[in-house]
Amino acid sequence: MALDHAILVSLLEKPGSGYELARRFDRSIGYFWTATHQQIYRVLARMEGDGLLAVREVPQQGRPDKKEYSVAGPGRSALAGWLHEPIEPESLRHDLAVKIRGVAFDDPAALVQEVERHHRAHSDRLARYLAGELRDFTGPDAPAPLDAGQELQHVVLRGGIAYERMTIAWLDDVLATLHRLGGTAPTATA
Amino acid sequence: MALDHAILVSLLEKPGSGYELARRFDRSIGYFWTATHQQIYRVLARMEGDGLLAVREVPQQGRPDKKEYSVAGPGRSALAGWLHEPIEPESLRHDLAVKIRGVAFDDPAALVQEVERHHRAHSDRLARYLAGELRDFTGPDAPAPLDAGQELQHVVLRGGIAYERMTIAWLDDVLATLHRLGGTAPTATA
DNA sequence: GAATACATGTAAGGGGTTACATGATTCT
DNA sequence: AGAATCATGTAACCCCTTACATGTATTC
Numbered sequence: 001m002a003l004d005h006a007i008l009v010s011l012l013e014k015p016g017s018g019y020e021l022a023r024r025f026d027r028s029i030g031y032f033w034t035a036t037h038q039q040i041y042r043v044l045a046r047m048e049g050d051g052l053l054a055v056r057e058v059p060q061q062g063r064p065d066k067k068e069y070s071v072a073g074p075g076r077s078a079l080a081g082w083l084h085e086p087i088e089p090e091s092l093r094h095d096l097a098v099k100i101r102g103v104a105f106d107d108p109a110a111l112v113q114e115v116e117r118h119h120r121a122h123s124d125r126l127a128r129y130l131a132g133e134l135r136d137f138t139g140p141d142a143p144a145p146l147d148a149g150q151e152l153q154h155v156v157l158r159g160g161i162a163y164e165r166m167t168i169a170w171l172d173d174v175l176a177t178l179h180r181l182g183g184t185a186p187t188a189t190a
Numbered sequence: 191m192a193l194d195h196a197i198l199v200s201l202l203e204k205p206g207s208g209y210e211l212a213r214r215f216d217r218s219i220g221y222f223w224t225a226t227h228q229q230i231y232r233v234l235a236r237m238e239g240d241g242l243l244a245v246r247e248v249p250q251q252g253r254p255d256k257k258e259y260s261v262a263g264p265g266r267s268a269l270a271g272w273l274h275e276p277i278e279p280e281s282l283r284h285d286l287a288v289k290i291r292g293v294a295f296d297d298p299a300a301l302v303q304e305v306e307r308h309h310r311a312h313s314d315r316l317a318r319y320l321a322g323e324l325r326d327f328t329g330p331d332a333p334a335p336l337d338a339g340q341e342l343q344h345v346v347l348r349g350g351i352a353y354e355r356m357t358i359a360w361l362d363d364v365l366a367t368l369h370r371l372g373g374t375a376p377t378a379t380a
Numbered sequence: 381g382a383a384t385a386c387a388t389g390t391a392a393g394g395g396g397t398t399a400c401a402t403g404a405t406t407c408t
Numbered sequence: 409a410g411a412a413t414c415a416t417g418t419a420a421c422c423c424c425t426t427a428c429a430t431g432t433a434t435t436c
Contacts, residue, residue, distance in 0.1 A: 002283070002285045002288050005288050005289075005292060006288045008292070009288060009291050009292040009295070012292075012294075012295050013291075013294075030281070031282065031287075032282055032284040032287030032288065032291075033282070033283055033284065033287070033288060034281040034282070034283065076295070079292055079295065079296075080295075080296055082289075082292075083289055083292055083293060083296050083300065083301070084300060086304055086307065087285050087286065087289070087304070089286075089307075089311040090284060090285065090286075091220070091224040092221065092222055092223070092224070092350075092353070093222075093223055093224065093280070094222040094223065094280060095192045095277050096277065096279075096280075097221075097222030097223070097346045097349060098192050098196045098199060098222065098223060099195075099272075099273055099277070100342055100345065100346050101199050101203075101222075101339075101342055101343060101346055102198070102199040102202075102269055102272075102273055103273060103342065104203075104338055104339035104342050104343075105199070105202050105269065105270075106269075106270055106273050108338065108342070110273065110274060111273070114276055114277070117276065117279075118279050121279040122279060148294055148298065149291075149294035151367055151370070151371060152290055152291055152293065152294050152298070152367070152371075153291060153294075154367075155290065155363060155364055155367040156291055158360065158363060159284075159287060159360045159363075159364075162356050162359065162360050163282070163356065163360075165356075166352050166355075166356040169352065170348065170349045170352050170353075173345060173348060173349075174345055174349075177342070177345040181338050181341060181342075
């Protein structure tokens with residue numbers, strides 16, 4: 001149910017339409033939570049029905065009108081309540097690791113290209129995160145003393161950066177392992 | 191749908207009952223995929239119905255009888271097919287990061303205990319992973335030259351270890367940031 | 381006597397993914 | 409003329425989580 005809370009946080013940072021939220025979930029929020037527009041519209045409608053959000057119809061010129069959502073009082077309370085509840089440390093779901101173990105029953109070399117593709121994807125993400133960090137937090141155009149909200153955004157971004165760096169290093173390890181096994185035929189064909 | 195494939199891999203490594211699979215998903219497989227017994231029993235029934243798995247009723251003494259599942263021919267083919275299809279790099283879902291950004295609209299100090307709890311949970315996991323590595327791969331009782339399957343299991347475990355180390359370091363960073371903000375009242379109460 | 385391990389399930393509900401659907405405007 | 413951006417939705421399906429349900433054997 002953390003999508004609800006992610007939307008509350010994002011709308012507290014800045015009110016916006018479903019479409020705008022979907023874009024934020026592709027960028028800044030994307031490094032710790034993903035959501036598609038279909039999901040977002042459904043949740044926005046539900047939360048508005050529950051009185052957690054307020055809507056304002058904003059007519060626009062040369063563009064479709066939009067509904068601008070903002071957090072209502074009960075929405076703020078709901079977020080505060082959740083912040084004070086403990087949550088469980090996440091458990092992983094890593095498809096690629098399943099594949100790596102599965103390839104013991106197939107040809108290890110067949111995975112090399114796949115792992116390289118993932119390596120590129122994570123390198124791209126890291127580059128985007130680093131560019132964002134420079135733009136918003138550490139570069140010359142960033143605000144001089146960061147306020148609390150910005151400090152918190154920065155530490156979350158640092159988490160994303162650490163995750164991508166760790167993943168890239170691990171994928172290098174995986175590639176080296178696959179190459180070492182390259183000459184050998186699959187052993188565990190039990 | 192990778193639960194299906196995770197089960198196929200696990201049953202190829204060693205046939206077993208639903209109960210045994212659930213235990214593996216709490217241990218070795220747990221560091222890249224989690225599943226509860228309810229999920230596992232349902233998926234096992236479905237896969238057996240689809241002819242991907244074979245069952246054998248095993249009567250036992252002093253214990254309930256069990257159904258031992260193993261991978262049938264079509265199951266092997268299904269896994270091989272999946273291994274050769276590309277998959278998307280995972281996108282994150284990190285509740286704690288949502289909380290960290292949300293605490294800008296609340297009291298940052300309120301999160302310290304929560305973050306410390308997560309820190310302990312990840313430290314515990316790391317300790318378990320390291321013990322497992324020593325037992326199965328790097329210790330004196332580990333098989334001298336590892337076969338391909340063991341090499342692949344080891345590289346996946348190294349991924350789990352790297353993930354936990356990275357996470358612990360990041361949580362230290364988060365704690366330091368929260369303490370730095372400790373004196374300040376929430377700024378972004380917009 | 382209570383807790384833990386072994387063993388297998390059903391049922392309800394919620395969340396997420398994928399596909400489908402529409403329509404105006406701006407850019408190449 | 410076609411693609412991309414802005415903007416909002418519906419519908420079907422699948423996966424996952426949580427709660428409920430049952431029963432034996434062993435260990436503390």
